[in-house]
Amino acid sequence: MASAFTSAFEYAPAPESRSVVDIAPSYGLFIDGEFTEAADGRVFKTVSPSTEEVLSEIAQAGEADVDRAVKAARRAFGAWSALPGAERAKYLFRIARIIQERSRELAVLETLDNGKPIRETRDADLPLVAAHFFYYAGWADKLDHAGFGSSPKPLGVAGQVIPWNFPLLMLAWKIAPALATGNTVVLKPAETTPLSALFFADVCRQAGLPRGVVNILPGYGDTGAALVAHPDVNKVAFTGSTAVGKAIAKTVAGTRKKLTLELGGKGANIVFDDAPIDQAVEGIVNGIFFNQGQVCCAGSRLLVQESIQEELLESLKRRLSTLRLGDPLDKNTDIGAINSEEQLTRITSLVEQGEAEGAERWSPACELPNAGYWFAPTLFTNVTQAHTVARDEIFGPVLSVLTFRTPDEAVAKANNTPYGLSAGVWTEKGSRILAVANKLRAGVVWSNTFNKFDPTSPFGGYKESGFGREGGRHGLEAYLDV
């Protein structure tokens, strides 16, 4: 990215080698411990969003495949759930270790398939993926101490549908607690990012996991819908959009299926006038430009106290001018590609709507590559609460800036959304942090930091951001009969 500020300190290219990962020209579905073609022979292509290069051809699961996978998971359930917890734990520990061993390969793969920078897959996604398996491995033989009764029971077959923004991390969030508690799983990765889940199938093979315990069914929304609706699925876990979440809640209504949903958000990042400005700027950048803003808990609404608005925006714009957008495999890249053409279209149309409604749009000088799907980091000022860019989840590198005068006003504006997933509070005053955090209707509140994740820490939303928590002791509940 060229700008006056960076030109004096240009970086040499620092590409990570992609030779560490060997992508086959085609992949099947992973059912009952084996790769297999789809019953109706359908396939789809997965492309690299930064180059539009076709990476591989993937079998597309249909209803018959869903049925086959659920049956395999049901067959495997008896033995898997009967296994002593300590033995299940060892499988999960093995998986965690193999992920660590193969983390460079998986990081490169994830960057190729998703478009996010290698800096993030290498330093955030993969370490967290391994950590999740380690954390839940340790629960497998301690479930009677988890506070859910003396012998909590697994539910059975878990149908899990995950999004494309953190393909392997979302898989870990879903599969680790499910296996630790003795359930078996059928997981559908997103159609734009199926590869790391299929590589995970190979990790399961290396770990010697019994066949049928984990089944992977790449496909589109209809595959997910068939999985959710399958009568022999006992638990449904979904991460994705609020609209799909509502449709799933209606599908499982009146059944005994247990449901957890991690849905959209429109997180408020509140900066008070006594906040450490430089740290706040870093937090704001991390809050909305991490993973190209394709994060459900992104801090997409900046609420800044009026008295420091000018100073903060100036710092923020200066900082944005130093962000490097480009080849996600380059180790110096901060901002990678948008995951798909469809997502780019959505971001573009919402941003155009923002302009049409009168919000003021700003981006640093930024050259976009010729191929692939790209969107420059974008700020909106002069935003009111009624603006679409302040209400709708954009799921892209777009920050809306609003102002406030009093803490009460900040809280009222922060809570003025049907969502309730995340929020940030920046101030030096401890009592203010606690008072504001108390009043925010959000499942995760980051004070003087943002977008931090940890397997021991429950994550999930209030209101229309869904229900249930993933991570921590709380995350076990979703997979136990309690």
Added chain:
Amino acid sequence: MSDKPEKTEQPRLSVFKTYKLYVGGKFPRSESGRVYEVTDAQGRWLANAPQSSRKDARDAVVAARKAFGGWAGATAYNRGQILYRVAEMLEGRRGQFAREVADAEGLSKSRAAAVVDATIDRWVWYAGWTDKIAQVVGGGNPVAGPYFNLSSPEPTGVVTVLAPQESSFLGLVSVVAPVIATGNTAVVIASERSPLPALSLGEVLATSDLPGGVVNVLSGRTAEIAAPLASHQDVNAIDLAGADEALAKELEIAAADNLKRVLRPQPVDDWAATPGIDRMTAFLETKTVWHPTGSLGASGSSY
């Protein structure tokens, strides 16, 4: 003025009670002006209960929302005191409630008295939970980084409660007390056939220091009142205890519109058994707060 009152053989004519709703701390009739006939187990007329309308349901939600901030923000100690106060107030009215429960459920006097005692004890049980549930279901998370990280439960908001149909008093309190013990406010639909103990409970709540609007009691046709509540955008959760299978499914579908938390009907063999904490946790959110811990120097304290 005669110094010799006229002797009469007629028994005293009792004073009937006009049963009213309990909404926002007040006792309105249904805005629809409708009532329906409530009979005892033998079919004898007991009273005319208000037959609530959609408007009554919406009014109750407004009252519950208005009360939520104050009730959720009250100290857990204070909420416990008030729940215990409800038990105190009920204790003084054991006779009245034993009669009402006996009539409502066709129980013998002694069985009804036992049910009322168990109900009073249920309030006491939940009174003790208000300041403990956070310690049981919340806690610190040992994250791998320099952060102080704490998860605490918080009430989810306004909860619609379809009270169990068969257990008009013990069942009712067993589903209402856990909702408010944790700081939620409630819109309660009383048992359709036996609403009178629930309506009388409103009178007790009104004199127990419970802020108006924390519990709102409606009587009438469960399906009719529940439908607008299940689809109400300002209701955060719904307890389907009093719904049959078909109604429960319909309401669960409506509840998905704003992703209400739904507690599906659970088979309860014995309402008198000590409850678990599930009815409390069903209406709690978990909020996790992160904060950097910083460092006072290069080396840690040497104790």
